[in-house]
Amino acid sequence: MRPAAKADAELGALFERCRGIVEDVSLGEVARWKASHPGSRAVGLFPVYTPAELLLACGVLPVGLHGAGGRVEIDRADSRIQSFVCSITRSTLELGLAGHLAPLDGVIFPSICDAARNLSGVFQRNFPGLLVEYLHLPSNAASAAALPYYRGELGRVLTKLAALAGRTPTREDLARAIALCDEHRSLVDRLYEARRDEPWRLSAVECALLVRAGSLLPREEHVALLRSALERLPERTARRRDRIRVLLHGSFCEQPPLELLETLEEAGCYVVDDDLLLGTRWILGPVAAAGDPLEDLARAYLQRSRPAAVRHGTVEPKGRAILDLAERAGADGVVFATAKFCEPALFDLVPEKRALDQAGFPNLAFEFEEKMGTFESIRTQVETFVESILLFADERAAAGPKPGGRR
């Protein structure tokens, strides 16, 4: 086999495996892991960010919860959470009530929004057998008290996890978990860089599947998987198309249907950066600083988090952050894909969009839900958006130098 053909086949198989893992709402992969590791525990992490290091240090498998992606009917959850609440809140409860979360021994909800916060209470009542924890992420970045406080909060949750696992982690356990997550995050970052540089080699759906599968696999296994994908990508047969480069923004918690990502590409976009599963890439750079592990984690959150609508209590202007992201991605435009009823995203959309509009940066905004009948209206909007950018670029090209963003 020619190297390209071999790489294509291997990557194809890898993406298929990831798809299988991601689309299995019953967490089959987690159940298999538990079966082969008797006595071990798995704990679900509701988005957006909870330091998985805490779980790994106790030997607990962290399991990313990402809703049901439209694959279950909201039936039992409907009488407990009303229809004006985001899909992921409702579908996560449905998954629990329907027994799909059976492989889990606990769930952690971080303080991202009122919907997720109250969902933690609904879980506590409906699943008395689960460890249901609520992690308070500090929301006053300016306070000198935030660091010691958050360190203590991490310690509190760690104690609960240790009790669940029946194993108190040592400092070395924590340091090892931090090193593993640092390595994992740096590989995900490399994957994103590779896509930013050559988006024709990795589609938005493939990238999403690859990363999301990682939240359901043991970290070491996913590290190996990412390495093999990164090795093969440059050899892949890929044809560069005349598409615009977009930054996809606003889907940091509830995940848009994979079909929506396909629609974006079919309509003429390369997704060159996104905030899908933002929690996987939450911290910029390594956490490990050879100090006290919990303090390292706390410091990383307070000082090196990526900007996010659910990171509260910072006074950084929202508009500046989105312009920086778009520029760093070399994007021609920004596509805001916001989960319907997601208040953090919908609120931030206003200043973000205003900043882009003021800077004359093309952008498009629409909402999605986990279960969507059709993507046709989105397709039409995106096509029009793409055309307008291409037209504008052509005009600019005719008038003088090429616009900076496109490559």
Add this chain to the structure above:
Amino acid sequence: MSAPYRFQNAGRDLQKSLLSEWYRGLSAANGEGVPVAYLFISGNVAELLRAFGFRLGYPEVNALQCGIKKAAGPLILRAEEEGYSSDVCGYVKNDLGLLASGGRAPFGDLPRPDLLVCTYSGCTTYVKWFEALAERTGARLVFLDVPYLRDRDALASDRAYVVRQLEELIGICEEVTGRRFEEAKLREICALSRRAEESWTRILESAKRRPSPFDAYFEAVFFMAPLYVLRGTEACARYYESALAEIEERIEHGLGPVPEERFRVVLEGPPPWPHFRAFWELFKRWGVVSVASTYSKVGGLFDQGVRHDPERPLESIAEHAIHCYTNWNLGLRRDLIGRYLREYDADALVFHSVKSCRSFSVGQADTREAFSRERGVPTLFLESDLADPRYFSEAQMRNRIDAFFEALEHRRLAPRAEARP
């Protein structure tokens, strides 16, 4: 009310004059060079800011007033024109729409704030609200991170954390106002808050009587206004003393919120401000009295023992911030509702679920299940909004309310009917 009553409506009249004086002071603040701070109702730190001579404004109260005065609709639309989704909290949109239309509220002009103190207490949307205000007014924004009461084990460190932030806030207030912090002044203010909180608790608890002299939801929302906007002043403390006298007089003369009390309910959830009167009438027709409510605890769970304390001013301010209803997790909220049902001898639990406020509404339906299915408490679940007039359908409300109390009445009469030969 005529001759024999000395105190009936005295509270209401006093309140009217207190509130209009407060608004006047607020509107004039910029002109008089007095610093203005904005803050939220839930878990606010008014005492501390008052110690620095700030005049205090409450954007939530702006929204509430616009709602009651039927001015909310166009303001919400105005904010939606600016890009705010139809699905985000209407309170925020009402206030931002008001600002965008020049800040001329139906009750006076809004002053420009010098400081925005955003408490995270009970609501994440607060953060977005004050971020938007900071962007538009250019005022300095500070956060007070009040952790959600999620685990009793976390309480001590949560409180210490809030106290540390309050100490930092003192430094900021000194910078903004150019005044030194005087602890003696803060103690005095806390003592005044405490006085009001004591009387208010006695008023709330008066509803344990049968018949209740007081409606702990429909009336409480008016009675509680001074506690939220004037807490820590002598006028506020006096107001509650006169309101308590009014309640005591009602008890003495057998007066109450309805001519004949037929049903006692616990009410959970905020009121539909734009249709407040109509909503109340639908209950009054059935002789319903709310004997306890959760909404009257959003500004502090005083009936659960929360008090400002001159002996421990900062600690008690922190405790007040932590112990407001929406900052309690759902388990604690359920326990509280359960206690209310028992202690106030209620016949039913009524939910008013509002779309705007996820802090209240997410999980409310689950709480209903807990009471109706597992404990056999009759429950009524109503839906509309606290800010957006578009979500209220009077005919539908009436049908549901009538059907519920008819059934409840039937249940009461049925055993007697069966006992007849």
